[in-house]
Amino acid sequence: MTRTTVARTTADGPRPRIAVALFTSDLRVHDQPVLRAALRAADEVVPLFVLDDGVRRTGFTAPNRRAFLADCLTDLDAALRERGGRLVIRTGEVVDEVARLVAETGAVAVHVAGGVSGYAQAREERLRKALAGQRCELAVHDAVVTVVPPGAEVPSGAGRDHFAVFTPYHRRWEAAEPRTVLAAPRVVRVPEWVAGDPPPARDAVADTSPGLVRGGEKAARKRLSAWLADGISAYEDRHDDLPGDATSRLSPFLHFGALSPVETVHRARQKGDAGAEAFVRQLAWRDFHHQVLAARPAAAWDDYRDRHDRWRTNTKEIEAWKAGLTGYPVVDAAMRQLAHEGWMHNRGRLLVASFLTKTLYVDWRVGARHFLSLLVDGDLANNQLNWQWAAGTGTDTRPNRVLNPLAQAKRFDPHGDYVRRWVPELAALQGSAVHQPWRLEGADRAALDYPAPIVDLAEARTRFDSARG
The missing domain is CATH 1.25.40.80 (Serine Threonine Protein Phosphatase 5, Tetratricopeptide repeat)
Incomplete structure (x- = not known):
């Protein structure tokens, strides 16, 4: 889409002070320190969100998150319009787009929430250098995210x-x-002549999970x-x-x-x-x-604590785990919930992560990437470090603990209702059979369109204990 920027006129009075409120992971108007600080510092504010080419190249723009983001931006634009303003959306490299906007408006300050990832920290440093050359202050606000x-x-x-x-x-x-x-602002004055694109449409995003929640x-x-x-x-x-x-x-x-x-x-x-x-x-x-x-920004992909693991790479087992076809119903139920909703119950996350990294002894990064391809709430801090916790390479003080899927199922899904909800092949089973369908015999077992377990739990535990020493 082509944008045109109409030149300002200052013939009617002194030039207003303008600040930029750069939205990142803070897409709201209630309790919004970035927006409130920008409003206090200037006569007019440009609420800016940049559809970041840099983030796209890193692979973190999964369909579920893009669709949810579209909802958030549409809602944020509506909230600002209720207050007399609007959201200015631009596409490109964040630093380039912010610098371009500062040059257009003569903004005296850019306000942004502090980030923790290596990417966010590098972005902040690049912004600081770019804006210093334009004599524009960069104000970074904590306790926002x-x-x-x-x-x-x-x-x-x-x-x-x-x-x-x-x-x-x-x-x-x-x-x-x-x-x-902080209360939501009552009025947000945005320069009328600053151009931007409309919010992206959720419906334009393909390959989203069918049960994805609205943002x-x-x-x-x-x-x-x-x-x-x-x-x-x-x-x-x-x-x-x-x-x-x-x-x-x-x-x-x-x-x-x-x-x-x-x-x-x-x-x-x-x-x-x-x-x-x-x-x-x-x-x-x-x-x-x-x-x-x-x-420790490197902990996004490097072991926080190196356990000298020699991870296995069994493509068939990994694909079975991703598809919810491991033969362990509670594991498969959780993985199918993830595929359908772009979200998974926290107990399920712990269970499937332990199964992949310790029962199958597969590198935690394989699981983390798969989660990031689907999770609507997937971010580096929580996704990666929870995976490291489950794998025993992170901050867990008991790094060799293994969650047994049968014991977990008995404790947290005792009647099999969770499994029957997400694994329809087992919907007719009752009692212990729903969690251990391989124990069925004869025609009952043959009638099930459900795989046998891809790994023996006892053998897998011995393998893991030997590998970790």
Whole structure:
């Protein structure tokens, strides 16, 4: 699409001060420090989002996330228009597009949320250098994507740049006071002559998961309110309940910043019960992974702790795992949920990651890439470091633990309802047969269109223990 920029005129008065609010993973107007700071600093603000060519080249623009992003941008544009503004969308390299906009507008400052990935850190440095040459300030705001900034309000001490173990981090995190929640602005004045493209359309994205949820801040706030009213109080007791699906499902909205993690913590703590406390702990885990990646960007793809693994590469087993055809029903159910929804229950994530990395003894990066190809909430900090935790190459203090899929199924899907929901071949089975269909005999087994287990659990455990020593 061709854009045209209409030249400004300043004949009617002094030139207004203009600031740029560069949106990244903070696609909201409520509790939005970047936007509020830009509004305080200038007479007019350009709310900018760049469809980043750099991100596209890294392979992180999976269809599910592109579709969800389209929803978020459409919703953000609508929220800004309700306040007299609009979202300016441009396509290209972020630094180039921001510099071009600053040159067009004479903006005095660019405001952006701090990021933790190597890509985000490099982008910030490039922005700083480019804007310095244009005499434009770069203001980086913390506690936008996370509850507390990595390393700032939760220092690790002893000269260390981050916490490597969650429990001591959580104690410091709990003691840190989250910043005050900011109200949404009433008015956003955007220069009329600044041109941009319309938000991308969700329907234009092909190959999305059929059960993919709708994105956007409006949907996020509605879901949060419903969760706080009816769900969070039971979270401590039911968060591992696979068929009960008793988690918040807020992770996609938090990933895209359609929901503020700071506001989420404040509102959850108002409940004051054990369920809310357990839920807030999960948000602390999210911050924990962000502070690890901020200090160790290479951990996105390199072992955080090298276990000298000699990973197996069995293409047939890997493809069976991806397709949900391992012969272990609870593993297959979780993988099929991922394919259908672009999302997976947290207990399922732990289970299938352990199965791939320890039972099949396949490199965690294989699983991490597959998850990133489908997960709507997939990001480097949480996806990669959770995979490393499961593989025992990350921050787990028990790196050789192995989750037995049969024991997990018995504990977290005792009646087989989760399996029957996602593995229709087994829908007619009851009792232990739904988790161990290979024990059926004769015609009953022959009638099942379901594979035998691709690996023996006892043999796999012996192989892993021997490999890890």
